[in-house]
Each structure stands twice: as C-alpha cells, then as structure tokens.
Amino acid sequence: MIRLGFHMSIAGSVANAPKSAIASGYNAFQMFVSSSRSWKHSEIKSDDADAFKALVKDGRLAAYAHIPYLCNPSSTNPEVHRKSVRMLMDNMRNCERLGVDYLVVHIGSHLGKGLDAGISNAAKAMADGLDSARRVSILLENTAGYNNSVGSKFGEIARIMENVGSKRVGMCLDTCHTFAAGYDLSTPKGIADTMHELDATVGLGKVKLVHLNDAKYGLGSHLDRHWHLGKGYIGKRGFLSLFRDGSLNGCGFIMETPVIAEGDEAMNYRFAKSVIKEAGLDA
Numbered sequence: 001m002i003r004l005g006f007h008m009s010i011a012g013s014v015a016n017a018p019k020s021a022i023a024s025g026y027n028a029f030q031m032f033v034s035s036s037r038s039w040k041h042s043e044i045k046s047d048d049a050d051a052f053k054a055l056v057k058d059g060r061l062a063a064y065a066h067i068p069y070l071c072n073p074s075s076t077n078p079e080v081h082r083k084s085v086r087m088l089m090d091n092m093r094n095c096e097r098l099g100v101d102y103l104v105v106h107i108g109s110h111l112g113k114g115l116d117a118g119i120s121n122a123a124k125a126m127a128d129g130l131d132s133a134r135r136v137s138i139l140l141e142n143t144a145g146y147n148n149s150v151g152s153k154f155g156e157i158a159r160i161m162e163n164v165g166s167k168r169v170g171m172c173l174d175t176c177h178t179f180a181a182g183y184d185l186s187t188p189k190g191i192a193d194t195m196h197e198l199d200a201t202v203g204l205g206k207v208k209l210v211h212l213n214d215a216k217y218g219l220g221s222h223l224d225r226h227w228h229l230g231k232g233y234i235g236k237r238g239f240l241s242l243f244r245d246g247s248l249n250g251c252g253f254i255m256e257t258p259v260i261a262e263g264d265e266a267m268n269y270r271f272a273k274s275v276i277k278e279a280g281l282d283a
Contacts, residue, residue: 001027001281001282001283002249002276002282002283003027003028003253004028004212004252004254004272004273004276004283005021005028005030005062005253005254006021006024006030006257006265007254008020008021008029010031010032010033013051013052014033014044014049015048015051015052015055017029017052017063018055018061021061022061024265026269027059027060027061028062028064028253029063029064030104030256031063031064031065033091033100033103034087038068039070041087041090042090044097049097052098053099062252063099063100063101064102064103064252065095065098065102065103066103066104067088067104067106068091069106070084071084071105071106071108072106072108072109073105073107073108073121073125073126074108074110074118074121074122075108075109075110075121076112076118077111081121081125084108085128088126088129089129089131089132091129092129092130092132092133092138093132093133095133095136096133096134096135101137102136102137102172102208103129103138104139105126105129105138105139105140105141106143107122107140107141107142107149107150107151109146109147110150115150119160119163122150122151122160123160123163126138126160126164126166126169130164130166130168130169137208138169139170139172139209140157140160140161140170140171141171141177142157142173142181143181143224144177144223144224145177145181145182145220146222146223146224147222152181152222153181154197157171157202158202161206170206170207170208171202171206171207172207172209173198173207173209173210173248175210175211175212175234175238175242176211176225176227177211177224179219179233179234180215180220180222181220183197184219185238185241186238187238188241191238191242191245192245195247195248199247204247207248207251209252209253210248210251210253211255211256212229212239212272213226213227213256213257214228214229214232214233215232215234216233217233218233219233226256226257226258228267228268228271229255229257229268236271236275239272239275240275240279243275243279244280253272255272
C-alpha cells in the first residue's frame with residue numbers, strides 16, 4: 001500500500017498533526033517539530049509527545065519531520081552555519097522524543113563560495129546532527145537548482161552522503177525540484193532515465209520519501225514553484241508513469257501543493273488516489 005498524505009500543522013500541539021491526518025483519512029503525514037519561523041529551540045512537552053505517539057500508533061501512520069526553512073547547513077556564513085547546526089541537532093532530538101524516524105533537511109546554499117565548500121559544510125552539519133540522536137535518520141532533499149544551491153544534481157547529494165559516511169543519511173526526492181533541476185519526469189522514458197541516474201549515484205534504496213508536487217514552470221526552470229498535481233508541467237502522464245515505473249513505490253509520498261483558488265488539499269488528494277489506482281496500486 002502506498003503511504004500518502006500532506007504536511008500538517010502543529011499549531012497548538014504536535015499531537016494536532018496526526019490528529020488532523022487521521023481526520024482527513026491519510027496514512028502518512030509530515031510536520032515541523034520546532035517553530036518554522038524562528039531560530040529559537042522549541043522544547044516538546046512530555047504530555048504532547050505521549051499524545052503524539054499514541055495517535056501515530058493507533059492510526060497506523062507514517063510520520064515524517066521537516067526542518068524549518070531557515071536552516072542552511074551549506075552556508076559559508078559562520079554564524080548562519082552555526083545556528084543551522086544547532087537547529088538541526090535540536091530537531092533531531094525532538095524527532096527522537098516523538099519516535100519519528102526521518103527528518104527532511106533542505107541542503108541550502110553555499111552563498112557563492114563554491115559547490116565544494118557547500119558540500120563540505122553540509123556534510124559536517126549532518127555528522128553533528130547524527131551525533132545528537134541515536135536512531136533518527138536525515139533525508140537530504142534535492143533542490144531546484146536556484147543560484148548557489150547545493151543538491152540539485154543527484155551526484156551532489158551522493159557526495160554529501162559519502163563525506164558523512166553513515167547509513168542514517170538518505171534522500172527525500174521532491175518531484176517539482178527534480179523537474180525544475182532538469183530531470184524529465186513528464187514521460188516514461190524521462191522517468192526511466194532519471195531513476196537510472198538516481199540509482200547510479202545515490203542509490204534507490206536510499207530514497208525513503210517523495211514530495212509529490214507538480215511544477216508550475218517548465219523543465220529545467222530552476223524555479224521552486226510547487227503546483228497542483230496534474231495541472232503543471234509534469235502532468236497526469238508523468239505521475240501515472242512514475243507510479244507505474246515502481247522504483248519509488250516503497251517510499252512515503254507527501255504532498256506540499258499550494259492552497260489557493262485554483263485547488264486545495266482535497267482536490268490534490270483525490271487526484272493522487274485516482275492516479276495510484278489507475279497504476280494498479282492501493283493507497
């Protein structure tokens with residue numbers, strides 16, 4: 001069965017994320033485990049953690065965490081890098097308290113100091129993060145290829161993994177970012193070629209989560225603009241082909257589609273379920 005859901009709010013309590021996922025009928029969800037708008041550490045209370053774990057267990061949910069967007073582990077600004085490492089370590093500890101196995105991390109930007117510097121800084125940050133928790137794994141999310149970004153090419157992610165040298169570093173593949181970075185996910189051949197390169201670099205077994213988003217702009221745009229499933233440049237053909245290819249079907253699938261007039265969460269969920277069913281799978 002395909003694990004499918006959305007990024008959920010933790011407003012009020014972290015336990016509200018699984019509660020909302022259950023109410024919506026999802027079997028997976030993603031959330032922040034600290035404030036998404038502040039560098040300040042957010043300590044999770046034991047009562048909230050217990051309620052969270054009970055809901056995840058009772059609902060048979062797959063739970064994923066995502067680090068706040070402020071975090072830039074590739075940063076060559078010493079102060080920003082220091083704060084990013086601290087945020088990473090705090091988030092890893094919060095995941096451990098909640099029993100969440102995977103933390104998604106945006107690799108960030110080298111700020112013009114070069115890819116090698118960015119990869120080196122990212123690897124150091126990941127190593128420090130792993131040291132702060134015993135069983136939580138980090139999932140490096142690929143980027144769209146915006147200026148000075150690290151991780152738009154699968155080989156760059158593989159280099160970070162090699163530098164860290166831990167089995168607890170994997171990958172989260174974002175379909176919008178992948179397409180924007182120049183990997184064609186809109187056709188069966190493009191998907192086959194992309195999966196071949198992914199396997200040859202990172203390794204398909206290292207991919208644990210997929211952010212299932214359409215792309216508002218065209219192939220190789222380098223623009224990180226998520227769009228409603230089937231209404232962007234990846235399109236229905238692309239998503240149907242992705243599930244029929246099957247290379248990633250053992251992953252969880254989390255949607256991060258916009259909530260605006262052109263569509264909402266329910267519309268995207270219906271679309272994903274219908275495509276998965278058309279591919280001959282259950283969700």
